[in-house]
Amino acid sequence: MACAGPASSGRPMEKRVTFDNRLLPYLLLTPQLVVTIVFFFWPAAQALYQSLLLPDPFGLGARFVWFSNFEYLFNDRYYLQSFVTTAVFTFFVTLVSMSVALLFAVMADQVIKGAGAYKTLLIWPYAVAPAVAGVMWLFMFQPSIGVIAFYMKAVGIDWNPVLDGGQAMTLVILAAAWKQISYNFLFFLAGLQAIPKSLIEAAAIDGAGKWHRFRTIIFPLLSPTTFFLLVVNIVYAFFETFGIIHTMTSGGPGQSTTILVYKVYSDGFVGQDLGSSAAQSVILMVVVGILTVIQFRFIERRVHY
Amino acid sequence: MVEKQGFGTILMHAVLIIGIAIVCFPIYLTFVGSTLTHFEIIRPPMPLVPGPHFIDNYSEALTSGITAPVGRMLFNSFVMAMGIAIGKIAISILSAYAIVYFRFPFRMFAFWAIFMTLMLPVEVRIVPTYEVVASLGMLNSYTGLILPLIASATATFLFRQFFMTVPDELVEAARVDGAGPLRFFKDILLPLSVTNIAALFVILFIYGWNQFLWPLLITTRPEMNTIVMGLKQMMPTADDYGNWPVTMAAATLAVLPPVAVVIFMQRLFVKGLVETEK
Numbered sequence: 268m269a270c271a272g273p274a275s276s277g278r279p280m281e282k283r284v285t286f287d288n289r290l291l292p293y294l295l296l297t298p299q300l301v302v303t304i305v306f307f308f309w310p311a312a313q314a315l316y317q318s319l320l321l322p323d324p325f326g327l328g329a330r331f332v333w334f335s336n337f338e339y340l341f342n343d344r345y346y347l348q349s350f351v352t353t354a355v356f357t358f359f360v361t362l363v364s365m366s367v368a369l370l371f372a373v374m375a376d377q378v379i380k381g382a383g384a385y386k387t388l389l390i391w392p393y394a395v396a397p398a399v400a401g402v403m404w405l406f407m408f409q410p411s412i413g414v415i416a417f418y419m420k421a422v423g424i425d426w427n428p429v430l431d432g433g434q435a436m437t438l439v440i441l442a443a444a445w446k447q448i449s450y451n452f453l454f455f456l457a458g459l460q461a462i463p464k465s466l467i468e469a470a471a472i473d474g475a476g477k478w479h480r481f482r483t484i485i486f487p488l489l490s491p492t493t494f495f496l497l498v499v500n501i502v503y504a505f506f507e508t509f510g511i512i513h514t515m516t517s518g519g520p521g522q523s524t525t526i527l528v529y530k531v532y533s534d535g536f537v538g539q540d541l542g543s544s545a546a547q548s549v550i551l552m553v554v555v556g557i558l559t560v561i562q563f564r565f566i567e568r569r570v571h572y
Numbered sequence: 573m574v575e576k577q578g579f580g581t582i583l584m585h586a587v588l589i590i591g592i593a594i595v596c597f598p599i600y601l602t603f604v605g606s607t608l609t610h611f612e613i614i615r616p617p618m619p620l621v622p623g624p625h626f627i628d629n630y631s632e633a634l635t636s637g638i639t640a641p642v643g644r645m646l647f648n649s650f651v652m653a654m655g656i657a658i659g660k661i662a663i664s665i666l667s668a669y670a671i672v673y674f675r676f677p678f679r680m681f682a683f684w685a686i687f688m689t690l691m692l693p694v695e696v697r698i699v700p701t702y703e704v705v706a707s708l709g710m711l712n713s714y715t716g717l718i719l720p721l722i723a724s725a726t727a728t729f730l731f732r733q734f735f736m737t738v739p740d741e742l743v744e745a746a747r748v749d750g751a752g753p754l755r756f757f758k759d760i761l762l763p764l765s766v767t768n769i770a771a772l773f774v775i776l777f778i779y780g781w782n783q784f785l786w787p788l789l790i791t792t793r794p795e796m797n798t799i800v801m802g803l804k805q806m807m808p809t810a811d812d813y814g815n816w817p818v819t820m821a822a823a824t825l826a827v828l829p830p831v832a833v834v835i836f837m838q839r840l841f842v843k844g845l846v847e848t849e850k
Binding site (some may be wrong): 413414 | 581
């Protein structure tokens with residue numbers, strides 16, 4: 268597995284032999300740096316600056332207000348609620364998609380016939396865009412036309428995610444978890460295949476049953492993969508599920524599926540509350556920063572395995 | 573395997589087959605929906621086997637669609653996905669080359685500046701990025717769709733990582749033979765990187781094709797919509813019955829290119845996924 272990034276400092280990260288040229292390296296770097304500055308650093312600086320401003324109601328000017336946008340956010344019931352919503356959403360998406368993927372991976376690792384075909388059939392949902400996944404799941408579960416919704420109602424379930432926040436949340440969790448199964452499956456399968464078969468055989472000879480072997484040998488050896496996937500899934504649920512929320516519920520009913528990323532969008536573009544949206548962006552940048560650091564620290568550790 | 577294959581194996585096959593059926597069902601149902609009439613869908617339950625209206629629905633979707641012809645949106649998506657994939661690879665391989673093979677002032681500064689972008693996904697800085705693109709007059713253009721998404725720390729790191737494994741002897745040999753840095757890049761490094769480029773291309777194509785929020789914001793004219801975001805516009809809403817079969821045909825067409833890439837380039841896809849870890 269490639270380990271990238273500054274986390275690998277300490278091990279050789281410099282070439283012994285290099286070229287001498289004064290101008291060329293700058294020319295080579297220019298395209299990437301220009302794009303990075305114009306579309307990353309400038310907007311990020313804008314977000315930082317705007318988060319300290321309060322635009323007047325007519326949009327003509329803005330007043331510098333220090334941290335009052337942040338103060339306001341942390342006293343805003345809806346914003347705090349959105350944190351809880353995001354936590355619930357992230358927890359269940361991660362739990363459902365990882366456990367289902369692990370089950371499939373353990374099975375696919377053991378069957379000999381057809382393993383390749385199973386793999387192919389399980390990985391292609393990765394290619395479905397989150398927004399398209401949302402449309403597909405809505406098509407099945409929409410209360411008025413969805414075919415699964417129809418049969419749920421036929422067996423007496425009062426299914427109406429358009430009005431019931433809990434049901435809406437269940438629906439977006441299912442769609443988001445479904446989309447991520449392929450990715451988790453692929454990494455779990457690779458992790459399982461890397462475990463030496465001799466270890467498992469030795470345990471079997473000592474009389475350890477299947478479940479016992481899984482619990483005491485396979486699962487602990489899989490923990491680096493599991494931890495890596497945990498971080499990836501949290502990042503996914505936080506930042507890459509916008510399309511699912513937007514196509515399925517638009518954050519509703521009420522605010523019941525408004526995760527943090529969705530709130531940045533809806534407050535900024537729909538509510539036109541730029542100061543608050545910018546402050547939320549800044550808070551999310553801090554969250555991404557923390558997650559990225561965790562990811563890299565962990566990758567660094569795993570290289571030593 | 574460790575134990576005798578028997579009932580357990582049959583059980584495992586059964587779990588896998590049921591699992592695949594569940595995983596594939598949403599996509600299957602979407603396809604079925606695209607072959608029925610609108611009437612069959614809005615009066616549930618809809619049939620669970622494909623109907624005879626495949627050609628009608630798809631030709632209607634491709635040529636007229638609902639908001640704009642789906643053919644046009646597919647083209648836009650294709651341009652965007654190719655632009656992002658090629659653009660990202662091009663600027664990343666150049667910057668990685670500069671960082672690995674040259675020593676110059678501000679080298680580590682450039683490295684960190686690129687690294688920081690990992691921490692700023694477009695969803696997070698969406699409002700200010702929109703303002704920047706709007707002020708540059710790039711709304712409703714391919715440039716506006718592509719450029720802001722092509723800076724990528726991941727691709728740069730992948731190439732840097734790969735270059736570090738290329739033996740130093742190759743540089744020495746090239747220098748002895750009188751090859752300059754550009755010649756070395758073109759004739760030695762680039763050919764060695766082909767597999768990495770291809771693997772990365774597969775991942776980036778899917779990434780670009782599946783973009784949603786960005787095109788949603790910056791393409792206000794229907795003929796500039798990409799298919800993934802255009803689909804949202806086509807969805808029937810509470811006060812509009814819409815046209816479900818055409819929408820489902822569009823959904824099927826929207827997943828076809830990236831799914832084909834995953835299936836037919838599976839080996840490269842897996843390699844790319846594992847190496848970018850993103």
